[in-house]
Amino acid sequence: MFLKKNSILLAPLAGITDPVYRRICRRLGADAVVTEMVSADGLHYKSENTAKLMVFDESERPIGVQFFGSDPERLANAARFAHERVNPDFIDLNAGCPVAKVVRNNSGSALLKDAALFGKIVKAMSQAVPVPVTVKIRSGWNTHDWVDIKFAQIAEENGAAAVTLHPRSQTMMFTGRSFWERIAAVKQAVSIPVIGNGDINNAADAMKMFAETNCDAVMIGRGTLGNPWVFAEIKSALNGEPFTPPSLQERKTLIIDHIRAFRELHGEQRACGEMKKCVAWYLKGLPNASATRAEIFTSSSSVSIEEIICRFFGF
Ligand SMILES: Cc1cc2nc3c(=O)[nH]c(=O)nc-3n(C[C@H](O)[C@H](O)[C@H](O)COP(=O)(O)O)c2cc1C
Known part of the structure; x- marks a missing residue:
């Protein structure tokens, strides 16, 4: 796997995980970070403000640049552009964002409604760059109408190097609890690494997710806010060492x-x-x-x- 087994990743959080925050999290033990989502359409229309979101410091590596969009060619071009301009360690496709202004343009979790298009996008992006392409999905559009196994398998067949699963539906937005058993189900259904995400707030949660789902790595978003030390706490737990909270x-x-x-x-x-x-x-x-x-x-x-x-x- 291009990420170490049991890696702990910082999740992309639009408007929050800027280079400064990513550096803090890397320093405190995050094994890899991802930029917030970058619009492939924005790059297509040559928006410099969009391109700026891809910029990172060498100290943030390993880092992925994440794109959202719905057009295979634009997403492949975006991946190529990122590779040439900033050379990230991996490129991630956002197929999970539930917010209206994203799904309205058939992007984010709206991709989970069109398996053929999703496969085409993953293939086009994977073929466009020599670095790993990963995908981040939710479990489906409607709660309990799960498509996560199917989409993880399509991602694998089309060249994805890993899949991150946030096991909520689009309609749940950020409410309720994530369905960790879906992570376990997806892990059994694909051979590429599965990164589990959703509702990890401390080391106990992370250890529970590893144990219950057999996922290869975990990704944490909201649980890091105000507490980027959570990465060090989880590292200590994984190494069986005591953790001293920050003074x-x-x-x-x-x-x-x-x-x-x-x-x-x-x-x-x-x-x-x-x-x-x-x-x-x-x-x-x-x-x-x-x-x-x-x-x-x-x-x-x-x-x-x-x-x-x-x-x-x-x-
Ligand atoms: C404010 C905010 C912004 C987010 N932005 C992104 C994003 O840009 N790309 C993405 O894939 N997910 C985004 N997410 C989803 C998170 O990456 C993550 O999947 C979700 O919050 C569940 O993980 P958590 O419980 O550890 O926060 C965002 C979530 C929040 C709350």
């Missing part, structure tokens, strides 16, 4: 580093807007944090967010 000093240092690196990469306007929710995630669950979180949301600059953080930690 307040480590937590504070990471928050400040995150804000500064984000500001340097994206500028003050975005830093002030986007760091508020991000810092609030880091403070979640800490004693007496709610007033501080409220104060952060009224900040008018990222520097004032830093000041509030320093005051909160008191050192």
